[in-house]
Amino acid sequence: MDRRSLFKAAGVGAFGLATGSVLGACGGGSGGDVSNAGKDLAAWPSYVPFAGPPPDAPGDESTGVQALYRDYPADLVRSVQETVGDGSDVTAMVVSYGAPPKALEKNRYWQAINQALNVNLKVVVVPDPEYAQKMTTLMASGSDLPDIVMFTNLNLPRRAEFIRRSCADLSDLLAGDAVKDYPNLANLPTYAWKGMGRIGGRIYGVPLERPMPANSLFVNRDMLNAAGAPVNWDKDQYLAAMAEVSTGNHWGIGWYKTLFGGLGGITYHAGSFGAPNTWSSxxxxxxxxxxxxxxxxxxAVMRQLADAGSQHPDSATASSTDMQNFFYNGTVASMSNGFGSLALQTLTQIDDRFGLDLARPYTPDATPWQSSGTFGFATFKKAAPDRIRMLLRICDYLSAPFGTTEYELANYGVEGVHFTKDDGVVRTTKLYDTENSVLLPVRYIGTAPTVLHLPGHPDVAQAAYDWEKAVLPRSVANPANGLQSTTLANKGAQLDQILGDGIAAITFGRKPVSAWPGIVSDWKKAGGDQLAEELAAEARAAA
Known part of the structure; x- marks a missing residue:
């Protein structure tokens, strides 16, 4: 779990409410008409699934359930047969959620990546707190771009205009069957391409896939079991459990500030009551x-929790990082975060102090929210066709699926140096703590479709699989995913602020729940109604 929770899952607004335009806009100048209405739409890349090692339990494309691998595959395959790079320097700007990477000459992981790609990869990492400002400055400056520019789902002003003006149109190389020249990109599910969206009918990026579950409620199963809370609970049982564990220096809920003042956690409760995922069409x-x-x-439920003292007292001001630490050490029994934080790094932080689980919705009419299917996307500076093809090969290599030698290198490093394998378990070494794909975020240049595999924690992976089987068939998508909107591009932050501040004010008692319709009215007048009209027009064009 890390500050990725700000941007992942249901979206990147205050609490995942204003997402939909993954390619919302960027930079000044003229990028032309970025809408898709009335355009000749490039075909989505063909989907050619990778035939890898058989899982212990299968995934389900129709519901988004991921394949389960309790153990690491014994026999890996190669997915990239040809030389990737041409020996040249390749610059890439990506977001970072960790410390800066060790210098190349002291970093065996970075050296191994460069050798595999046959390029001198120069990664410029932008710390998460500085990301919005750095990207805005880059786009406004008009200076020379890196070869690869990674965008998160954060709705930066005029982003799509910038991308259309400054980045390479990849449609002819990726649309339809053309993607088959890059088999690992062809293995990316169609929902990821659709979640990224088109600009002016064209494809300008390579999506960084994320699983179907959106922001989810992570729970300390040991604390909930001690409170007598069942796995399948109703609203009253949920409220009672949160109150029961809130004694001494322990609390039921760890909320935290998100972008524009909202509170992490609203998606779980909204989905539990059957509210549509951001938009309904x-x-x-x-x-x-x-x-x-x-x-x-x-x-109203969030207000009940606050009134009962079930939330950590710092919830109004704490960052996601602060609250994650409280969750890791057992101070809080639950917190909302992006589903992608179900990872080895999280379990390492918990260090077997408790059993990690995911909460199920608490009403029978629940509509759990799906993610956009992406964390962001990689774009390329305009260049000669041969160089664009090479940059696509780099993304293709780093997008290699689970069960391949390329995936192993990108995710774990060099065997015997950064990890060892024993009886179906990958065990990382001390060196891995300072040389990995978090500190050198090549995962934000290309990333594999996710599977459920947690080295050394097969029972947690099994519990997550069981949760997906129970919850995802009822989940709903956001129909605005991948759509363009001028209002969202220009006023998205302002609209998020109105709703986010309203949620915080009601939850912490500054306003009554009855004030919510007035807050919504302000949101509509500020541009919410116009936003709805624009998304409807875009949806008709993309149908």
Whole structure:
């Protein structure tokens, strides 16, 4: 778990409410018409699934359930047969959620990546807190771009215009069957390409896939078991469990600030009550989830939790990193975070202090929210066709799926140096702590479709698989994923601020729940109604 929770899962607004335009806009100047309405749309890349090692339990494309691997595959395969790079320097700018990487000459992981790619990869890491400002400055400066520029799902102003003006149009190389020249990119599921979206009908990036579950409620199963909380609970049992564990220096919930003042956790409660995932689309129109009665019911529950003292007292001011530490050490029994934080790094932080699990919704009419299917995407500076093809080969290599030698290098490093393998378990070495794909974030240049595999923790992976089987068949997507909107590009932050501040004010008692309709009215007048109209028009064009 890390600050990725700000941007992942249901979206990157205050609490995942204003997402939908993954390619919302970027930079000044003229990028032309970025809408897809009335355009000749490039075909989505063909999906050619990788035939890798058989899982212990299969995935389900129709629901988003991931394949389960309790053990690491004994026999790996190669997915890249040809030489990737041409020996040249390749610059890449990516977001970072860790310390700066060790220098290349002292970093055996970085050296191994360069050798495998046959390039001198120069990675410029932008710390997460500085990301928005750095990217805005880069786009406004007009200076020479890195070869690869990674965008998170953060809705930066005028981003799509910048991308269309300054980045390479990849449609002819990726649309339809053309993607088959890059088999690992062809293995990316269609939902990831759709979640990234088109700009002006064209494809300008390579998506960084994320699984279908959106922000999820991670729970300390030991604390909940001690409180008598069942796995399948109703609302009253949930409220009672949160109150029961909130004694002494322990609390039921760890909320935290998110972008624009919202609170992490609203997605779990809104989905539990059956609120639509950010937007609903019916009869050609778009309706925002904040305008629904189910969403207001979710707010009422969050207020009940606060009134009962079930939330950590620092919830109004704590960062996600602060609250994650409270969750790791058992101070709080639950916290909301992106599903992608179900990872070895999280379990290492917990260090077997408790059993990690995911909470199921607490009403029978629940509509758990799906993610956009991406964390972001990689774009390329305009260049000669041969260089663009080489950059695509780099993304292809780093997107190699689980069960391949390329995946092993990108995710674990060099065997015998950064990890060892024993009886189906990958065990990382001390060196891995300072040389890995978090500190050198090549995972944000290309990334494999995720599977459920947690080295040394097969029972946690099995519990997550069981949770997906129980929850995902009822989950709903955000119909605005991948759509363009001028209002979202120009006013998305302002609209998020209105709703985010309203949630915080109601949750912590500064306003009554009955104030919510007025807050929604302010949001509509500030541009929410116009946003709904624009998304509806885009949806009709993309149909």
């Amino acid at each position: 019916s009869g050609g129109g778009f309706t925002h989830t904040a305008t629904t009665g189910e969403f207001q019911e979710a707010l």
